[in-house]
Amino acid sequence: MTTTGSWRGLVARLAADGMLAAGWRPVFEGLPRAGFLPDVIWQHRVRTGDVEAVERAREPERWRAAAESDDPLVTQWDDGGHQGLEQGRVASSSASAPSVVAAMLADLDVYPGQRVLEVGTGTGWNAGLLHRFGAGAVTTVEVDRALADAARAALERQSLGAVTVVCGDGFQGHPAGAPYDRVIATCGVHTIPGAWLEQCRPGGRIVVPWGTRFTRTEATVALTVAADGRTASGMLTALVQFMSLRAQRQDLPAYGDYVTAESREKAERGTTVLTLGATLAGEWDISRFVLGLLVPDCAVVFDAPQDGRQPVWLCSLGGDRSWACVLFREDEKSSTVYQYGGRRLWDEAEAAHAWWDGQGRPGLGRLGLTVDGHGRQHIWVDTPDHVVGLPSAV
Ligand SMILES: C[S@@+](CC[C@H](N)C(=O)[O-])C[C@H]1O[C@@H](n2cnc3c(N)ncnc32)[C@H](O)[C@@H]1O
CATH class of the missing domain: 3.40.50.150 (Vaccinia Virus protein VP39)
Structure with a gap:
């Protein structure tokens, strides 16, 4: 060559x-x-x-x-x-x-x-x-x-x-x-x-x-x-x-497995002032990666935009099938949130974002990982003794 x-x-x-x-x-x-x-x-x-x-x-x-x-x-x-x-x-x-x-x-x-x-x-x-x-x-x-x-x-x-x-x-x-x-x-x-x-x-x-x-x-x-x-x-x-x-490949959760007619009816309606840009927008944004570290056993799925809104789903990967859907609309002060199941996934995401914000938004170069030989994994900020990530997050 x-x-x-x-x-x-x-x-x-x-x-x-x-x-x-x-x-x-x-x-x-x-x-x-x-x-x-x-x-x-x-x-x-x-x-x-x-x-x-x-x-x-x-x-x-x-x-x-x-x-x-x-x-x-x-x-x-x-x-x-x-x-x-x-x-x-x-x-x-x-x-x-x-x-x-x-x-x-x-x-x-x-x-x-x-x-x-x-x-x-x-x-x-x-x-x-x-x-x-x-x-x-x-x-x-x-x-x-x-x-x-x-x-x-x-x-x-x-x-x-x-x-x-x-x-x-x-x-x-x-x-x-x-x-x-x-x-x-x-x-x-x-x-x-x-x-x-x-x-x-x-x-x-x-x-x-x-x-x-x-x-x-x-x-x-x-x-x-x-x-x-x-x-x-x-x-x-x-x-x-x-x-x-x-062996660690994962297909995205299937919409229909989560969002049954019953769960739609029973979903709790609320609002959020967090924007898509600040939380989940870019595939290459550290904010989305960090939410994944702090909201365990969960996947984010983007839906096709409808009526000027971007629906974003959070789906629990545990057996419980909890879901949240945020209808983000960047030109409004707040967006509508629906949550269903044993977990309130958007509330978890908001708490994670607030924590990250409060820590000065640590990213690459400040976040670290410790693993042992038994699948236990911990995320930390700055030094290994400042553990933040939930072990079940992986
Ligand atoms: C991004 S490619 C690797 C690129 C490669 N290092 C190069 O220089 O071209 C990822 C590779 O990992 C292999 N792979 C996936 N799971 C594996 C496993 N369990 N053991 C070994 N290889 C695996 C895939 O078949 C694929 O060829």
Whole structure:
């Protein structure tokens, strides 16, 4: 694979933006993403939300431009069950945006000679970068057999056959290669598997996109394993959106399962002065992510706007089927709220927002996470002893 000017240009921009940690620029320059991509990719323009298929044989220039862009590229739909150029239902593998890959590798703070476990091989590009950087041994686990085989072949083509590609469930890590100095997951999780903690040495680092079920935006967390190996703690560093670890995938709640005719009749009506903009508006807004940390076992679902109002639903993910619906209208001083069930979900969201506001709206760089090997997870502000997030929030 030759390096073209536009790939070098992208890497130069990442360097200029401070996205590449020391030593990574020549590694990125020498290993373009194009060398790991299949012939059909779907370019996901994050800013507009557009997803477009690009076939290498029919549009080689467009294919290369996509490969050398900073967009994520979907490489598989529906766990391989989807054919053709249309979008499938669930994007199940991708080559992540180069800037996101660079930022996560910077968070990983890896040194030459260290042993690394990656969960989510995908195309194999990230594992290849780690090997080129000089990681001592790179093991990467991919749940999908076809993807694992394709990644292994791509790595071999790039003379990176020393990377160990394992087809298996990365939830279990890969005990045969442990202990690792670094664990990096390139699929999102709600609960950090105990196996990753067990297999990462004390003082080692775990970098993973982590989030609640409230929204599909995750935060990258960079955790350091404690000296006793029982817990790992670290800061949330960036908002990202990754494909979920297969076992932790979640479909959005189905409207009809929640909002029965009876519950509509019995729902309690109220008002709120909070605006959509201040609470739930943007997928990439920290306010929405933080509400997810503080309102446990809940998902937010946007409905189509009606009569100048934006209906936003909060649905309990517990068995109780509580729901709330806020009909936001930005040109009015207050919006109408309906709530039904054992939980008053909008009241919980208002209390969470008030708390966050009172704390000076802590965001990335102030919020941290501590996990243990038993699925217990706590969010904190500034220092691990200032716990705020509800353990059941994950
Ligand atoms: C965003 S892609 C990874 C991108 C990849 N690191 C690269 O460089 O191309 C996420 C990958 O995680 C894989 N995955 C999902 N659940 C998994 C699991 N339980 N174990 C291992 N891999 C998993 C998906 O099949 C998908 O290929």
